[in-house]
Amino acid sequence: MWIRFRISGGFAGLQRACTIDTAGMNREEGQEWVDLVRASGLLSLPARERIGHAPPKAVDLRVIAITIQDESGSHQFGFDDLTLPSEAACLVERLQQHAVCDPLDT
Amino acid sequence: MSLSCGCHFIPPHVIEEMAKNGHDGAQASLEISRAHRLRRDERTVNLVRQLHPDGQPLAAAAGATGTAQRKVYDCGHGTALHVPTRLVRSEGGAVVVDPIVNQVYDFAGNTRDYLKTLGRNSIDNNGMDLVLNVHYGTNFMNAFWDGDEMVFGDGDNQVFTSFGKSADVVAHELFHGVTQFTANLVYKGQPGALNEHFSDVFGSVVQQIIKKQNAGNADWLIGDEIMGPTLRGEALRSMKYPGTAYDNNLMGKDPQPAHMDQYYAGPNDNYGVHINSGIMNRVFYLVAMDIGTTAAAGIWFETLGKLWSTAKFNDAVAVLVRVARNQVAQGKVPLGSPQSVRAALKSVGLPR
Numbered sequence: 001m002w003i004r005f006r007i008s009g010g011f012a013g014l015q016r017a018c019t020i021d022t023a024g025m026n027r028e029e030g031q032e033w034v035d036l037v038r039a040s041g042l043l044s045l046p047a048r049e050r051i052g053h054a055p056p057k058a059v060d061l062r063v064i065a066i067t068i069q070d071e072s073g074s075h076q077f078g079f080d081d082l083t084l085p086s087e088a089a090c091l092v093e094r095l096q097q098h099a100v101c102d103p104l105d106t
Numbered sequence: 107m108s109l110s111c112g113c114h115f116i117p118p119h120v121i122e123e124m125a126k127n128g129h130d131g132a133q134a135s136l137e138i139s140r141a142h143r144l145r146r147d148e149r150t151v152n153l154v155r156q157l158h159p160d161g162q163p164l165a166a167a168a169g170a171t172g173t174a175q176r177k178v179y180d181c182g183h184g185t186a187l188h189v190p191t192r193l194v195r196s197e198g199g200a201v202v203v204d205p206i207v208n209q210v211y212d213f214a215g216n217t218r219d220y221l222k223t224l225g226r227n228s229i230d231n232n233g234m235d236l237v238l239n240v241h242y243g244t245n246f247m248n249a250f251w252d253g254d255e256m257v258f259g260d261g262d263n264q265v266f267t268s269f270g271k272s273a274d275v276v277a278h279e280l281f282h283g284v285t286q287f288t289a290n291l292v293y294k295g296q297p298g299a300l301n302e303h304f305s306d307v308f309g310s311v312v313q314q315i316i317k318k319q320n321a322g323n324a325d326w327l328i329g330d331e332i333m334g335p336t337l338r339g340e341a342l343r344s345m346k347y348p349g350t351a352y353d354n355n356l357m358g359k360d361p362q363p364a365h366m367d368q369y370y371a372g373p374n375d376n377y378g379v380h381i382n383s384g385i386m387n388r389v390f391y392l393v394a395m396d397i398g399t400t401a402a403a404g405i406w407f408e409t410l411g412k413l414w415s416t417a418k419f420n421d422a423v424a425v426l427v428r429v430a431r432n433q434v435a436q437g438k439v440p441l442g443s444p445q446s447v448r449a450a451l452k453s454v455g456l457p458r
Contacts, residue, residue, distance in 0.1 A: 010248040011275065012266070012329065012342050013380030014357055057253030059282045059293050059301065063376075081248055086185060093245060096262075101358025104374050104381075 001034055002069040005095040006102060010062035010081070017102035018095060037068060040088040042077055050076065052083030064092060173197075174228035175235045176214050178207050181242040187255060188237055206270045210238045210258060213276035217312050220277075221284070224407050229283035236280065240270050249275050251282035264334045265356050272331040273316050278309035289413035296418040298379035303386040304410050310345055311403045321394040321402075327351065345391045348384030364388050366419075366455030385454050386419065392450035393443075401439040405430050405447065423457045 006017040022030035037043065042050075054061055061080040068075045079085070084092060175197035179188050195207050202208060214236045218228060228234045237255035246259025249269035256279040258270035269275050282305050285291055291301035306328050314324045328351075329342030340352040348362035362384030363369055369385070370378040394402040408429045413422060430444040451457065 009375045009380065011250065011269065011278070011380075012248070012357075013361075013375055015374060055253055056293060057286055058250065059253075060248065060250035060279065062248050081246075081250060082252060089185075089243065096245075096247070101356070103358070104361055104370065104372055 001030070001037065003033070003037070003095070004065075004067040005092075005099060006065045007092075007096060007099060008063050008102075009060075011060045015102045015104060016096070016099035018098040018100065020095070020098065036091045036094055037070075040091040041085060042066070042088055042091070043068065043070075043072070043075060045077075045085070049085075051078045052080070053078075054080050054082035058082055066092075066095075172233045172235065174218055174233045176211055176218075176238065177235055178211050178238045178240060180204070180207065181239050181257075183241055183244050183260075185243055187239050187242075187252070187257065204240075206240050206258075206260075206268050210240055210256075210270040210276055213273045213312070213316075214238055214256075214280060216273065216316050217277040217280045217308075220308075220312050220315060224404075226284070229280065230287045234283075238270075238276075240268075249279055251279045251286075253286065256280060256283075261332065261334065265337065266332050266334055269332055272329060274306075274309035274313040274328050275332060276309075277312035278305040278328070281305045281308040284308075285410065288411050289417065290415045291413065291417060292415050293376055293379060295377040295379075296382065297416055298376050299382040300386065300413070300417060300419070300422055302379045302383035303390070304406065306343060306345060306383060306387050307390050307403070307406055311399055314399055321391075321399045324399070326391055343380075343384065343387065345384075345387040348388050362387075364454065366458050385456070386422065388454055389447075389450045389456070392453065393446050396446040396450070397440050397443050401433075401443065404438055405433055405443065408433070420457045423451050426451070 001020075001022045003020040004017070005020070006015070008015040020033055022033050025033075058080075061082060064077075064079045064081075064084060066077040068077075079088075176195075177188070177193060177197070178195040180192045180194045181187070181189075182192060194204065195202050195211050218236060221228065228236065239255060239257045242257045242259050245262040247261050247266050249256070249258045251257075256276070258268065258275070258279075261267045261269060282301070285301050285304055289300075289304075291297040291304075293301055309328060310324070310326060314320065317324075326346035327341035327344055330340070332342075333340050334356075337352070337354060337356060340354060340357070342351055343360070343362060344351040348364040349360050349368075351360040351362070353359045361370065361381050363382065364384055366385060370381045372378065375381055390402060390406060393405070405426060409422065409425045412425050412429065417425075426447050427444055430439065430447045433439040434441055434443055
């Protein structure tokens with residue numbers, strides 16, 4: 001399983017990202033990520049629920065972009081602080097612990 | 107000619123165009139129309155919010171107009187907002203054990219009091235209650251305005267500590283509400299950068315009032331109080347020297363430009379709303395240094411009320427100078443204020 005995570009904006013305006021590749025991990029560690037993704041429910045979401053944006057009057061929200069690649073293909077998700085499914089909070093928190101500063105796209 | 111009565115007969119886009127061209131009557135009319143629209147939207151929201159899915163009324167629904175009461179809710183590390191059973195301090199209530207609750211309560215009160223000095227009755231100028239949610243989520247590294255209320259996370263205690271313990275953060279979020287009910291600046295590109303700029307300006311102004319500082323001895327930093335233990339001394343933004351607030355392995359390097367030549371045109375951060383705000387922040391700092399924070403803030407606040415949702419930097423330039431000139435004529439700001447504003451704008455490459 002391969003995961004690309006990026007979180008940007010918010011009050012702090014920071015850009016942070018990480019890439020997780022279970023191929024380079026030991027079995028236990030890799031399984032932990034697989035379990036986190038499964039528990040997040042993201043891969044079970046129908047296509048229309050994989051992108052969610054809060055109403056425009058909500059400001060200072062962080063934008064969260066996640067790509068997950070597994071044996072079923074590549075899956076993309078886009079949320080913000082208010083639309084992130086609660087089941088995915090643990091996964092995002094764990095990904096944030098691995099995220100480092102990410103230079104701006106210009 | 108007054109446009110404030112009879113404005114229903116003039117299409118809104120015509121009034122907006124006249125406001126852009128500096129017609130004060132049109133600007134007043136635009137503001138009244140906006141207030142009507144927002145109250146209408148608010149009534150709709152309240153009608154929806156007043157009934158919980160289980161049929162119980164939500165008395166604490168945000169947006170209820172009245173007496174600008176502060177209501178602090180403890181999210182208990184969950185993500186549900188203004189849960190009635192989690193109201194931990196309301197207006198006039200005693201100090202509680204949790205320092206974060208007391209701090210957001212006090213800072214929101216300071217900001218509300220400052221708005222009163224500007225002649226404004228709370229966020230919507232109609233006594234809207236100030237709803238503050240603390241301890242949102244787990245290790246939540248953000249604070250935001252959701253369109254009705256304020257939300258503060260506790261941080262991860264590495265990069266950030268609690269967002270609620272900083273006056274400039276609380277005032278910043280509260281002023282997003284004020285902007286929503288005035289210029290209603292679109293949160294993208296230059297209007298979004300202006301939206302962020304006004305919140306930074308008034309976050310800094312409220313902080314200076316609380317600390318009894320002036321332009322000369324203020325630190326002009328945003329977010330320095332919430333930095334984690336290993337990042338003490340860093341900040342999120344510097345209004346004095348945009349682009350210098352931080353440079354470390356955990357956060358990266360502050361990307362804010364201080365001049366239009368370094369304007370960020372990329373897609374990140376809603377096309378740079380927290381990035382390009384640095385250019386206008388520098389302008390405010392320079393003007394405040396020249397004529398004082400109070401006078402500069404008076405010009406900026408009136409400007410916020412005269413801008414419109416799609417206003418860009420050049421629009422803000424025109425309105426700022428016009429407001430400065432008018433306020434000199436009214437004896438509100440010192441002679442030379444328009445020149446101070448123009449000089450500050452010129453130093454960052456505006457207008458462009």
